[in-house]
Amino acid sequence: MAHNILLISNDININNTLLKKLLLLRDNDSVKISTFENVKLLSSINSDIIIINTIDNEQEEIFKCIDYINEITTKKIFLLLDNIDYKFIFDAYDKGIFDYFSINDESYSISIKIMNCLKFVSMEEINSRNNDYLLSTGAIDFKTGLYTINYIKEIYNSITSNKKYQNGVFAILTLDESIKTKVSTNRLALAIKKNIRRNDLAAIVKGGYFYLFLQNINVENAENIIYKLQTVMGEECKIRAGLANIGIQDFEVLKKAAKDSLNSAILHDQTVMALSSVSDDWLEDDNEKSKQYKLFKVIYENKLKYIIEPVFFKTQKDFSKKLRKTNVTQYVNSVESSFGLKNDNQQSELLIRFDGFSKLNIQIIHSGLDSEENSKYELNLKKLTEKELSKLLKQLYEEFTKSNIRRETLNAE
Secondary structure, three states: OOOOEEEEOOOHHHHHHHHHHOOOOOOOOOEEEEOHHHHOOOOOOOOOEEEEEOOOOOHHHHHHHHHHHHHHOOOEEEEEEOOOOHHHHHHHHHHOOOEEEEOOOOHHHHHHHHHHHHHHHHHHHHHHHHHHHHHHHOOEOOOOOOEEHHHHHHHHHHHOOOHHHHOOEEEEEEEOOOOOOOOOHHHHHHHHHHHOOOOOEEEEEOOOEEEEEEOOOOHHHHHHHHHHHHHHHOOOOOEEEEEEEOOOOOHHHHHHHHHHHHHHHHHOOOOEEOOOOOOOOOOOOOOHHHHHHHHHHHHHHHHHHHHHHHHHHHHHHHHHHHOOOOEEEEEEOOOEEEEEEEOOOOEEEEEEEEOOOOEEEEEEEEOOOOHHHOEEEEEEHHHOOHHHHHHHHHHHHHHHHHHHHHHHHHHHO
């Protein structure tokens, strides 16, 4: 297979100098030359590599030439320089060049860059064929180019042995419900593709959700990626995301951890949330800490199932009848449970967080009130009873209603 090179230049002397330095790999490889004026006459460019001579040419002319080439082809562009101007080079990279070299570089240095480019092109062609196959099987979404949920479990199972992914973060990402009908999902998909690394994985899921598998990254840096996406999308496009460390967890366990974090982000009107959880890497050890963790985890799961969930459900129905024009919400997950009351004047919440062992950290939070009127408690896990939880919910209700009465009185005055 021949690898043709197109040189765009108006300088015969430079052309001759460069031609002497180009080491062609095969007998049928060739170099074609075009002036800047004639390059627009080319209906198509069949060369694998295009070299633009920047020497003694205006930068604007160079950028216009790059823009034109990118409009009619996806071939790789090199710049030929006589001196290194980093601002110009960075601007050219933004325009889409592949690489650059100097007229003073040795032949071997130029040839190495060109060979690396040809290898890259070859890999792109292979990836393109693979991508076409994945599109035909439905593994990749046609509109967004992201993986589909149909194959996400298989993909996850194939990467779980990879240390880079084990040391990474899984994210479930979506747009806030208030704007899902106003913003295209494809727009968020494009932002994700541009702002994650090539070796990260992204999938699109029904309902406007995205799954991200981010390699070799901690939660803090993963949060920074979400905030960057928020900046790219703009303030009017509220993003909601839940994070979880990948480790060696089963996919369903991992998904639940990230979904719990996402639910918390939605409830608290936060861009991103990563609920803390105890690392599982030591659980196989037969030590006292491991035994205690497993024991308290079972106790907590029973408290969720037989006390928190039924009391929350019953109280939600009761409060919904008593409180007019008030949104009564509740959710329960493996790390935290929340019961909320919200109307136009006031927002209050009972928040219960499990510390992984013997304690429950409990807060009653009222937005707009002085901090002294908010409450914090520590409760032994075993002491959480139906009576104790009902007492806390009653406190939440009374403080919420008192606050509303005060606000109505102030407004009336």
